[in-house]
Amino acid sequence: xxxxxxxxxxxxxxxxxxxxxxxxxxxxxxxxxxxxxxxxxxxxxxxxxxxxxxxxxxxxxxxxxxxxxxxxxxxxxxxxxxxxxxxxxxxxxxxxxxxxxxxxxxxxxxxxxxxxxxxxxxxxxxxxxxxxxxxxxxxxxxxxxxxxxxxxxxxxxxxxxxxxxxxxxxxxxxxxxxxxxxxxxxxxxxxxxxxxxxxxxxxxxxxxxxxxxxxxxxxxxxxxxxxxxxxxxxxxxxxxxxxxxxxxxxxxxxxxxxxxxxxxxxxxxxxxxxxxxxxxxxxxxxxxxxxxxxxxxxxxxxxxxxxxxxxxxxxxxxxxxxxxxxxxxxxxxxxxxxxxxxxxxxxxxxxxxxxxxxxxxxxxxxxxxxxxxxxxxxxxxxxxxxxxxxxxxxxxxxxxxxxxxxxxxxxxxxxxxxxxxxxxxxxxxxxxxxxxxxxxxxxxxxxxxxxxxxxxxxxxxxxxxxxxxxxx
Amino acid sequence: xxxxxxxxxxxxxxxxxxxxxxxxxxxxxxxxxxxxxxxxxxxxxxxxxxxxxxxxxxxxxxxxxxxxxxxxxxxxxxxxxxxxxxxxxxxxxxxxxxxxxxxxxxxxxxxxxxxxxxxxxxxxxxxxxxxxxxxxxxxxxxxxxxxxxxxxxxxxxxxxxxxxxxxxxxxxxxxxxxxxxxxxxxxxxxxxxxxxxxxxxxxxxxxxxxxxxxxxxxxxxxxxxxxxxxxxxxxxxxxxxxxxxxxxxxxxxxxxxxxxxxxxxxxxxxxxxxxxxxxxxxxxxxxxxxxxxxxxxxxxxxxxxxxxxxxxxxxxxxxxxxxxxxxxxxxxxxxxxxxxxxxxxxxxxxxxxxxxxxxxxxxxxxxxxxxxxxxxxxxxxxxxxxxxxxxxxxxxxxxxxxxxxxxxxxxxxxxxxxxxxxxxxxxxxxxxxxxxxxxxxxxxxxxxxxxxxxxxxxxxxxxxxxxxxxxx
Numbered sequence: 001x002x003x004x005x006x007x008x009x010x011x012x013x014x015x016x017x018x019x020x021x022x023x024x025x026x027x028x029x030x031x032x033x034x035x036x037x038x039x040x041x042x043x044x045x046x047x048x049x050x051x052x053x054x055x056x057x058x059x060x061x062x063x064x065x066x067x068x069x070x071x072x073x074x075x076x077x078x079x080x081x082x083x084x085x086x087x088x089x090x091x092x093x094x095x096x097x098x099x100x101x102x103x104x105x106x107x108x109x110x111x112x113x114x115x116x117x118x119x120x121x122x123x124x125x126x127x128x129x130x131x132x133x134x135x136x137x138x139x140x141x142x143x144x145x146x147x148x149x150x151x152x153x154x155x156x157x158x159x160x161x162x163x164x165x166x167x168x169x170x171x172x173x174x175x176x177x178x179x180x181x182x183x184x185x186x187x188x189x190x191x192x193x194x195x196x197x198x199x200x201x202x203x204x205x206x207x208x209x210x211x212x213x214x215x216x217x218x219x220x221x222x223x224x225x226x227x228x229x230x231x232x233x234x235x236x237x238x239x240x241x242x243x244x245x246x247x248x249x250x251x252x253x254x255x256x257x258x259x260x261x262x263x264x265x266x267x268x269x270x271x272x273x274x275x276x277x278x279x280x281x282x283x284x285x286x287x288x289x290x291x292x293x294x295x296x297x298x299x300x301x302x303x304x305x306x307x308x309x310x311x312x313x314x315x316x317x318x319x320x321x322x323x324x325x326x327x328x329x330x331x332x333x334x335x336x337x338x339x340x341x342x343x344x345x346x347x348x349x350x351x352x353x354x355x356x357x358x359x360x361x362x363x364x365x366x367x368x369x370x371x372x373x374x375x376x377x378x379x380x381x382x383x384x385x386x387x388x389x390x391x392x393x394x395x396x397x398x399x400x401x402x403x404x405x406x407x408x409x410x411x412x413x414x415x416x417x418x419x420x421x422x423x424x425x426x427x428x429x430x431x432x433x434x435x436x437x438x439x440x441x442x443x444x445x446x447x448x449x450x451x452x453x454x455x456x457x458x459x460x461x462x463x464x465x466x467x468x469x470x471x472x
Numbered sequence: 473x474x475x476x477x478x479x480x481x482x483x484x485x486x487x488x489x490x491x492x493x494x495x496x497x498x499x500x501x502x503x504x505x506x507x508x509x510x511x512x513x514x515x516x517x518x519x520x521x522x523x524x525x526x527x528x529x530x531x532x533x534x535x536x537x538x539x540x541x542x543x544x545x546x547x548x549x550x551x552x553x554x555x556x557x558x559x560x561x562x563x564x565x566x567x568x569x570x571x572x573x574x575x576x577x578x579x580x581x582x583x584x585x586x587x588x589x590x591x592x593x594x595x596x597x598x599x600x601x602x603x604x605x606x607x608x609x610x611x612x613x614x615x616x617x618x619x620x621x622x623x624x625x626x627x628x629x630x631x632x633x634x635x636x637x638x639x640x641x642x643x644x645x646x647x648x649x650x651x652x653x654x655x656x657x658x659x660x661x662x663x664x665x666x667x668x669x670x671x672x673x674x675x676x677x678x679x680x681x682x683x684x685x686x687x688x689x690x691x692x693x694x695x696x697x698x699x700x701x702x703x704x705x706x707x708x709x710x711x712x713x714x715x716x717x718x719x720x721x722x723x724x725x726x727x728x729x730x731x732x733x734x735x736x737x738x739x740x741x742x743x744x745x746x747x748x749x750x751x752x753x754x755x756x757x758x759x760x761x762x763x764x765x766x767x768x769x770x771x772x773x774x775x776x777x778x779x780x781x782x783x784x785x786x787x788x789x790x791x792x793x794x795x796x797x798x799x800x801x802x803x804x805x806x807x808x809x810x811x812x813x814x815x816x817x818x819x820x821x822x823x824x825x826x827x828x829x830x831x832x833x834x835x836x837x838x839x840x841x842x843x844x845x846x847x848x849x850x851x852x853x854x855x856x857x858x859x860x861x862x863x864x865x866x867x868x869x870x871x872x873x874x875x876x877x878x879x880x881x882x883x884x885x886x887x888x889x890x891x892x893x894x895x896x897x898x899x900x901x902x903x904x905x906x907x908x909x910x911x912x913x914x915x916x917x918x919x920x921x922x923x924x925x926x927x928x929x930x931x932x933x934x935x936x937x938x939x940x941x942x943x944x
Contacts, residue, residue: 117726117831118894160671171669173678174646189918194894195827196859197643199632199682199902201911201941202923206645206678210671227728254589256699258730297769355667359589387668422590422666430671439673446661450930451674457929458922469673 012467014099017056021077025059025101028069032060043084043102046094047149049348050433055082055096060104064180064188064219070103071217071463072186078461083213085152086128089159090351091432093212097467103217105154111135112220119225120177120194125154125218141225144169144260147428148334154218160210162428164333167253167386168260168292169226171428176209180220184459194222207454212430213465215458229292232260234326235302235317237309242266242285242369242381244312246362249287249385251308253358257301261290262386266369268343269336269380276339277332287314287385288333290326333382340380340393347378347395350407354418355389355427364421368392368414375406389427415441431469439470484939486571489528493549497531497573500541504532504579515556515574518566519621521820522905527554527568532576536652536660536691542575543689543935544658550933555685557624558600561631562823563904565684569939575689577626583607584692591697592649592666597626597690613697616641616732619900620806626690632682634900636805639725639858640732640764641698643900648681652692656931666694679926684902685937687930701764706733706798707774707789709781714738714757714841714853716784718834721759721857723780725830729773733762734858738841740815741808741852748811749804759786759857760805762798805854812852812865819850819867822879826890827861827899836893840864840886847878861899887913903941911942 026033034040035057044054061067074081080100087094096102109126116139123132130150132143147156147163155161157179162171169175178192181204191204208215239245245264252259264287265273271283289305291298306317320326332339341349356364365381372379372394383390392414394407415425415438425438440448448470455462455470498505506512507529516526533539546553552572559566568574580596581603587593588611595604602622604615619628619635627633629651634643641647650664653676663676680687711717717736724731736759737745743755761777763770778789792798804811813821828836837853844851844866855862866882868875887897887910897903897910912920920942927934927942 115829115831115894117722118829119726120829160669160675162669166669170646173669173675174642183918183922187918189922190916191919193891193896193914194829195861195890195896195899196830197632197634197638197645197827197861197899198896199825199898199900200896200907200914201682201903201920202926203632203645203675203678203682204915204919204922206675207926210673210675227726229728250589254591254699256701294772296772300766300768353671355669357587357590357592357666358668359587389667389669418667419665422587424665424667424670424672426671427667427669428671431673435672442665442672443676444662446655446659447663447676448673450655450661450676453929454674454679454926457925 012098015078015080017079017100018077021073021079022057024073025057029059034058034060043094043104044096046087046089046092048090048092048432048434050092050095053095053097055102056099058102058104060107062107064182067103067182067217067219068186068188070101071182071184074101074463075185075461079463080466081463082465083154083158083217085126085155086150088149088151089155089432090429091434093159093430093432093465093468095433097433106152108219114139115194116141118194119227120222121225122220122222123153124220125152127153129153129156136225140228142228143223143225145172145175153221153223157209157218157221158211158213159430160428162384162387164261164263164384166384167262168258172209173206175224176205176221177224178222179205179208179218181208181216181218183216184461184464192222212432212468214455214468215464231295231298232290232292232326233298233302234288234290234320234329237287237289237317238282238284238315239286240313243362243366244314245285245287246365246385248309248312248314250358250361252305253386255304257304259289259301259305259386260292261288263288263333264381264383264385264390265333265336266381269340269382272339272343272380273332273336276335276342279332288329336380336382337393340395344378344395346397348398350394350396350411352392352411352414353389353426353429354414354423355387356418356421356423358388360421360423361385361388364418364423365390367417371410371413375410377403377406387427388423433468436470484570487550487552489551489572490549493545493551494529496545497529501531506530515566515576516568518559518561518564520562520564520904520906522564522567525567525569527574528571530574530576532579534579536654539575539654539689539691540658540660542573543654543656546573546935547657547933551935552938553935554937555626555630555689557598557627558622560621560623561627561904562901563906565631565902565904565937565940567905569905578624580691586611587666588613590666591699592694593697594692594694595625596692597624599625601625601628608697612700614700615695615697617644617647625693625695629681629690629693630683630685631902632900634856636733636735636856638856639734640730644681645678647696648677648693649696650694651677651680651690653680653688653690655688656933656936664694684904684940686927686940687936703767703770704762704764704798705770705774706760706762706792706801708758708760709789710754710756710758710787712785715834715838716786717757717759718837718857720781720784720786722830722833724777725858727776729776731761731773731777731858732764733760735760735805736853736855736857736862737805737808738853741812741854744811744815744852745804745808748807748814751804760801808852808854809865812867816850816867818869820870822866822868822883824864824883824886825861825898825901826886826895827859828890828893828895830860832893832895833857833860836890837862839889843882843885847882849875849878859899860895905940908942
């Protein structure tokens, strides 16, 4: 996949790591202080298409104490620190645009405590969601948030991630109960508790959730868990058009059906996953749905949704009742991005992430489709449509600047429309480097100024992931 | 009800409102600038038992522009401003401990827009929850959060309120989508959007939710709504002991039953509501439960819960199937506090608000009961036990300082135990004046220092509700 240059305005001066600090870090971390170009480059990119911006060195932390040591040192020397989890973010979050240190937390990957009887778990930030669910399964519990990638929980919290199950279970915003955080001065604080609710002072937990590594380093998370549902069933429903699938979704939500997953794939995406995963699905707009509950409850939900779908021309459901069939379908869904890229060899993908109030979803999608069709760019759509969130992927030839410009223009039009409809420029990917202007459009100068005020107060030397979310 | 003096440490110097500012406010607000002692005293108390601390004047704002004018002026003169909604807070939030202006928002009480098809509503901060639900009912929608009192939505957000339905629908934390806020300098900002989820920058919405009026004035709220359930049924179940009721609750939650309300009343509370509302209930520990869903779903939930209850010695459910019966029961539940006070004429009540992880609830309640029994103080218990949250009310004779000391000692023991069990000192009432030491115990010096850092950054002149949540 080709890469693109950073917007010029983000190409900030790099801040050098003084040799004395480097030596202190080498002394402390030994072989876990990496300075090879390969490791630095691997840590200076994410899944965004931006050019790599390598840090000066990479530290592999194994304890909160080490994180605190690094931040205290970085604070003393005003050197940037970029927390690194699984490297799966999509908006340039991990790029060392001002140089400094990448602090890799992937070795802090232990489940510290499963409190099954409270439906909570305490994990280190490098635990990934697959690991978590694998370790929980034998206890009859699961953590539902599923952004597709096998992201780390620390990174998911920092990005306020969500994904396919958010329509039923919420996002990281709703499912983080408590954190331990190292603040930029190197101090360790606790936020929240294991109580389900609290009115004890400012909501520091939610300040760090979604802060994209700009306010501190999360070193421990306590998360809500859920009992594995008594019954789970997944269904596919084909529709004569995207609009019919979206109208169905809107009515499902408006009626309050507690659907667990409600994913839209357009015909292009179905074609791509067919080619990649040999699924043999009909190449038509479809909803991929999942129902959780008691046996009777699941049957009732499905019957309600089938009735709604028929009203909009949807076909009879095709069912996946076994865990294996379901896994195959959801794996294909998670491959959609990769599968779509393979439809146009050598292409790269500009991905959007708007989210709108549910009643405006059809308008949001239909106008976006009309625009991309008029442009002639190949594209695909996948969407967590139960939340009003969908991703349009524009497939462009990186050798043709005009295609990139077209994709960026279409993306900007989509965001402008989403904001006009009362929505957001990013449902789940975050701002990072790429959406800073969109954030200004969305939140307004006053709110972004307040974010800057908070940032300056918490991190006066601007060491934590500088240059992300907003400028300056 | 007698009142008690403020803790000495909170008895901060009052900051006078300069005569020039008073005149400017009189000119702008006319008759809506009140300076009579009666109005000032009415605004210098809440439902806490603290001595009244009247503001110097009370302004009845009718628009966001007026709020911005007041804050800009107050900022220029470094004069305190205390936002006032319905006056129902419980922790001294409204007391003008440093003097200044009470800014009454009760006249900003319009529903600005009901977006029924999106399950959202936009309201001014003075709208109360009864008003909101009365205006929504004909559209088949409701706002579930029910703290008992007919509080204002602005106040509920500022306190991060919850109440009887939180076990199913969450608290104000989960149900505020967007705000408009006037910041201490008089600038208006927007936070959030009508999208159900977003990763667009810091979570300013959740920064203001629960900030107890210390960071700005909420002038508009966009809230999540829910379709009125197809079926609702309420049941009472009597138990041989509090412990049996609590064990039942724990199992309901651990099994993931989506119960909508799960309230504990101890025998003392039942006796009190019987006397007050002539209900003729058996005077025994009981759960008052409500189930929401489809007809079949409600029946299934109730059958599951009845089975669990029987395992712990619970009796057969007694049902309230009509809305009138349900209203009568829930009204009695909401009268519990008042009813209990009448059991000991002339008494006052020290109320606790701990919330613990669900598995520790029995321990939390049983030990608290043992302690209060040993003390000889009359008491009652009501609890949102599905959340792990309950209120113990100690009834004391204000003429007997020893009783007050006993109640405060018991309260401190309860909080210490809740923290030991992984919980919080306040599930829903907030910190205000009374729980500042408990907040330090709970969050630690580091986290409270971070709260202070945020406060100073947002409100450098400390004009917004000074002296609340933390000192200095």
